[in-house]
Amino acid sequence: HKILASIIMLGFMLAIFSYVHWWSFSREINNLTTPAFKISKAIYMKISSLVFKNGGAIPTQYTCDGANVIPPLEFSAVPINAKSLAIIVEDPDSPSGTWLHWSAWNIAPETRQVHEDELPAGAVQGKTNFDAVGYGGPCPGKGEHRYFFRLYALDGMLSLPAGASSAELEVAMQNHILARAEFYGLYQRLEN
Numbered sequence: 306h307k308i309l310a311s312i313i314m315l316g317f318m319l320a321i322f323s324y325v326h327w328w329s330f331s332r333e334i335n336n337l338t339t340p341a342f343k344i345s346k347a348i349y350m351k352i353s354s355l356v357f358k359n360g361g362a363i364p365t366q367y368t369c370d371g372a373n374v375i376p377p378l379e380f381s382a383v384p385i386n387a388k389s390l391a392i393i394v395e396d397p398d399s400p401s402g403t404w405l406h407w408s409a410w411n412i413a414p415e416t417r418q419v420h421e422d423e424l425p426a427g428a429v430q431g432k433t434n435f436d437a438v439g440y441g442g443p444c445p446g447k448g449e450h451r452y453f454f455r456l457y458a459l460d461g462m463l464s465l466p467a468g469a470s471s472a473e474l475e476v477a478m479q480n481h482i483l484a485r486a487e488f489y490g491l492y493q494r495l496e497n
Contacts, residue, residue, distance in 0.1 A: 349382040350484040352456040363490035369444035374422035387414040387458035398450040405471045407440040443492035458484040
């Protein structure tokens with residue numbers, strides 16, 4: 306009887322161990338299908354430019370010392386379920402706080418290129434810290450500044466009017482971001 310009891314007890318313990326192991330594995334698998342994981346898979350979305358590399362110098366043409374026009378941009382790996390795209394360009398090194406140089410939203414989700422000095426299809430533009438609607442290129446006061454180009458893939462269109470602020474844009478995008486990508490360029494004015 307003792308041997309039988311031991312065998313039953315051993316079988317019971319193995320059953321519990323197997324269940325706990327299965328339950329733990331099942332949780333790991335389920336975690337792979339949570340929204341957070343689905344968003345993290347979209348980190349491969351990319352924004353770049355043909356005229357400067359990530360962390361490289363922005364050509365004068367696209368700054369206040371040149372033609373002050375939108376630089377050519379390229380997007381890749383945009384989620385297939387994106388309904389629109391948005392762009393924010395900011396300088397976090399401004400002594401007066403983060404300076405907004407450009408914001409645009411409701412860009413057609415199939416957009417893969419923004420040509421020089423050309424507004425992307427469907428785009429609505431916001432007001433910059435230059436107190437103007439549209440693109441305002443790098444124009445640092447002193448020293449070299451970083452300029453971040455951020456691309457957002459959204460699950461819908463935004464009902465924001467032209468000239469909306471970056472704060473209004475960020476509020477409107479909350480809970481609608483499918484993926485995000487960024488790169489940055491550097492610029493320092495010659496006289497500085």
